[in-house]
């Protein structure tokens with residue numbers, strides 16, 4: 001009996017081996033008979049690396065796609081890279097064959113092997129660590145999306161608008177801060193780490209970009225000792241700083257949770273909802289090797305979210321300036337649906353036009369134009385072409401989103417392609433479509449982006465808010481080509497109380513959107529000029545604030561680290577102007593903690609009022625004694641007046657002091673007192689400047705209260721045995737166990753084998769709606785044989801909308817344009833909300849996390865970056 005069993009087993013094994021051999025023989029035969037993918041001829045060893053431009057490299061890959069077909073290969077420094085420029089092919093390979101196409105290529109400039117180290121989910125190979133982190137990511141994303149991302153985008157959108165009003169020239173910084181603050185809140189429940197997060201994102205982006213760190217161009221520099229290789233030293237410090245930052249952030253959430261134990265008191269901050277809190281509440285159940293892995297799993301999502309989403313926000317500004325004819329339909333929708341309130345995530349179904357603007361912006365200027373590469377783990381044959389094992393596979397988003405059969409006139413920014421039924425991309429119901437989810441820019445198969453929901457929320461609320469308050473317009477300095485720059489004047493902006501209907505919007509779309517009649521960019525234009533049409537600013541202004549200037553906005557910005565803020569509301573019964581009207585002057589004073597920084601910004605509600613307010617015009621206000629501020633303005637002024645003038649000198653000297661404001665009640669009292677007190681002095685005209693001096697002196701008088709948070713990391717403590725106990729293999733961090741897969745499956749069930757995104761029903765939503773049939777490979781030949789257009793200068797040299805950063809995430813370089821406030825009441829509402837929230841402590845400044853400021857020391861701190 002035993003002999004028979006042995007014989008059966010032996011036969012089974014033999015059969016298995018034979019079948020495997022036959023399979024591999026057939027495969028080899030298939031590979032042998034398969035054609036080589038087409039592609040450009042290159043030099044020995046380096047291949048075609050030398051042909052890649054530093055700027056807009058994706059356009060070179062797109063150019064090769066035009067020459068060699070929708071899938072081609074190119075040798076880049078000895079590595080085989082396959083570029084795919086059609087959605088259908090990317091789907092066939094990266095989604096349908098995801099079992100073999102879901103790895104990631106090795107990135108030489110990083111300290112640890114990105115494929116196995118467990119640090120960066122988007123860069124890991126398809127292994128156990130990736131699987132458990134992806135599972136975690138899905139849960140935190142789903143849970144936060146169900147709660148509309150805790151309204152963090154809405155909270156931060158007020159600050160975004162306020163910052164854009166305060167300093168339009170820094171619009172890009174405001175947008176990046178908005179995205180970083182929302183992501184920071186999501187990751188750790190607080191916005192205070194947003195500057196650090198931005199820097200972490202910038203540095204990692206350099207580390208992973210082929211055009212970034214030197215180690216990615218010359219990997220040998222990473223093998224040299226630290227003291228002989230600047231690049232290696234940079235990377236090691238980056239890695240240490242990142243780890244420390246993630247751990248500290250996690251620790252802060254943990255400590256707050258422990259302190260609070262579920263009880264929120266006025267003295268202790270509530271533990272805000274965050275991904276870290278979710279992690280810590282169920283720390284054991286995620287199956288991570290240590291809390292450090294948890295810190296990275298959250299931190300990586302912070303980084304992934306911090307810079308990506310800001311790029312399309314900036315591209316949106318480009319589109320508004322270069323295609324002004326469409327702005328009116330967006331403003332119409334916004335005014336009709338929202339009126340006097342800012343958008344929320346819940347408005348999405350009602351605002352297809354805003355969604356179309358966002359969707360079209362992502363298509364027109366994809367933030368990751370080269371796509372994120374996958375790696376192929378075994379030889380494959382596709383449509384008769386051999387794709388060698390180890391190839392790096394790029395879904396070239398720049399070309400995929402320019403397929404002329406799906407996107408007629410692909411280089412034109414045209415949001416109506418999503419709103420007008422004549423276009424192949426039109427899809428109903430408009431309460432859901434257009435949407436940015438399930439779209440090629442977010443990748444394919446098992447590696448699709450985890451952050452589509454957050455991106456949608458950020459862009460919808462962020463850009464919706466911007467369009468609610470502002471209109472944008474090219475100026476001479478925007479770089480618009482001559483023939484584009486003369487917009488025809490249009491009727492005034494729709495009033496907020498507009499009784500236009502959805503049908504009106506769509507008839508407007510109909511009138512401008514027929515695809516057969518491509519529009520002239522000049523055919524319509526909406527300027528939306530209001531009396532206070534422009535927040536003009538003057539960076540050159542220096543010295544004392546002059547009350548007689550007639551500004552709508554005046555600022556002296558020498559740096560942007562405002563640390564305290566006061567507000568004042570003055571209902572003026574009369575005005576120096578002939579048309580007297582009720583006006584509100586809101587004044588913001590910002591004191592900075594070094595002497596080169598004074599920022600004074602003011603807003604006049606009617607846009608025409610002068611800031612000059614004579615004594616007689618100033619309202620007599622009752623003097624209020626601030627209760628909680630601990631500061632009595634009147635007694636301070638009395639004391640001050642009694643001192644010799646020499647000792648009264650205002651001291652705006654470098655010092656880490658300022659006033660702390662405990663609640664808004666005491667602030668308005670303080671401001672009111674300050675106003676009354678300063679007006680009671682002879683020859684005094686109230687100016688923010690004099691108030692600033694007074695406040696500065698008061699701060700000195702009280703010894704000052706350190707305001708700018710500076711946090712130093714304690715010396716690293718030896719890691720507790722508890723932390724280390726789960727790390728399974730030394731060397732790789734966090735590491736795999738000896739039989740990781742089995743161990744993991746035993747503990748947590750099978751590895752994620754995510755179902756492919758369901759294939760669309762025939763008449764239902766499709767990934768690329770109305771895609772005309774499958775890709776016909778005969779077309780490859782046709783493409784190859786078609787006469788080549790004459791070589792022209794590359795678009796990025798001639799087109800002003802192509803001035804992009806060179807890293808993996810392409811964002812437009814800052815440019816000049818005119819930002820106009822569409823509605824003054826809205827601007828005032830924003831300013832007021834910002835002040836209220838700031839005083840409530842909602843809008844905290846960013847913290848500095850390192851000794852000696854951001855530059856840190858040899859261990860930690862900000863490294864050198866470029867964009």
Ligand code: HEM
Nearest residue numbers: 122301304305308309372441442443444447449450451455
């Ligand atoms: C405009 C915004 C964004 C774009 C264009 C974008 C694009 C991408 C792309 C192309 C991939 C690779 C997909 C593939 O390999 O097939 C990816 C992966 C990923 N994204 Fe995003 N992303 C964006 C925002 C975000 C945000 C806000 C988050 C998180 C908060 C995020 C988290 C991730 C993660 C975790 C992965 C890795 C998935 C994996 O490898 O398994 N992304 N993203």
